Amino acid sequence: MSSSKQEDNVEEEEQAFLPPSPPRGDAAWTRDGRSRSVTWYLRLALEIGMAVIIIVLLVNPVYERIGPERSPVPRFPRKTYTFLPDPQYVRDDMLFDEHDTLHTLHNWIPLSADARGYVQIPDYGAYDILGDPYTVAINRTSDGPAYMMSVFHQLHCLSYIVDHFQQGYAGTELTEEVAHHSAHCIDYLRQSIMCAADTNLEGKTEAGPGWGSKHECADYDAVLAWANEHSTMKWRNGLMPGEAIL
Numbered sequence: 001m002s003s004s005k006q007e008d009n010v011e012e013e014e015q016a017f018l019p020p021s022p023p024r025g026d027a028a029w030t031r032d033g034r035s036r037s038v039t040w041y042l043r044l045a046l047e048i049g050m051a052v053i054i055i056v057l058l059v060n061p062v063y064e065r066i067g068p069e070r071s072p073v074p075r076f077p078r079k080t081y082t083f084l085p086d087p088q089y090v091r092d093d094m095l096f097d098e099h100d101t102l103h104t105l106h107n108w109i110p111l112s113a114d115a116r117g118y119v120q121i122p123d124y125g126a127y128d129i130l131g132d133p134y135t136v137a138i139n140r141t142s143d144g145p146a147y148m149m150s151v152f153h154q155l156h157c158l159s160y161i162v163d164h165f166q167q168g169y170a171g172t173e174l175t176e177e178v179a180h181h182s183a184h185c186i187d188y189l190r191q192s193i194m195c196a197a198d199t200n201l202e203g204k205t206e207a208g209p210g211w212g213s214k215h216e217c218a219d220y221d222a223v224l225a226w227a228n229e230h231s232t233m234k235w236r237n238g239l240m241p242g243e244a245i246l
């Protein structure tokens with residue numbers, strides 16, 4: 001494109017968007033009569049059409065970001081994982097012994113976020129999908145609004161069930177608290193599994209049922225990183241294995 005043509009275009013655009021000014025505006029358009037005014041209407045229609053398209057394009061992403069059902073949590077990148085038994089997190093003989101069970105569950109701690117899943121969303125009022133926040137310690141001196149990220153609540157529930165399943169088999173009598181907490185976790189995990197709806201397809205493999213197949217999942221490192229960036233006060237350090245439940 002030649003530079004003079006570019007200048008012409010720039011001038012045309014300026015004219016299109018500037019309000020008509022007395023020296024050249026209306027007078028110039030009406031002088032040439034009818035065909036000029038038809039052109040003017042066509043041009044106006046075209047400009048209105050373009051303006052509508054621009055507004056739609058501008059508003060759409062904003063709506064998607066803060067619309068009624070949008071979350072402040074981003075969509076995480078996807079990553080392929082192969083499901084395999086991992087003795088670091090579940091040893092197949094750990095349930096024979098409470099100490100073994102708790103030691104193994106202790107290794108789950110790095111799977112959870114710094115604040116065990118509580119994240120700060122300072123502008124929570126901007127998101128219709130969010131209910132009322134919890135109030136938790138956000139640092140040593142202040143409490144503030146926070147939400148629990150479901151994946152970490154789910155890990156908590158599973159580790160709670162593992163711990164108490166082991167105790168039950170070891171002969172510990174079921175208390176009302178454990179009965180209710182376990183039932184809560186079982187129904188919570190049922191709905192969590194259905195919500196996450198992992199629809200990856202598993203094939204027959206050497207590793208056994210459910211194992212050895214690839215799953216496309218949220219990149220868990222990215223999930224953890226986001227939760228840690230937004231975490232409330234770090235959970236207390238120095239947990240002993242006996243208190244290592246998430």
Ligand SMILES: *[C@@H]1O[C@H](CO)[C@@H](O)[C@H](O)[C@H]1NC(C)=O
Pocket residue numbers: 138139140141142144
């Ligand atoms: C704790 O958080 C509050 C609220 O964000 C802030 O005003 C205060 O300075 C923080 N205190 C410390 C010790 O970081």
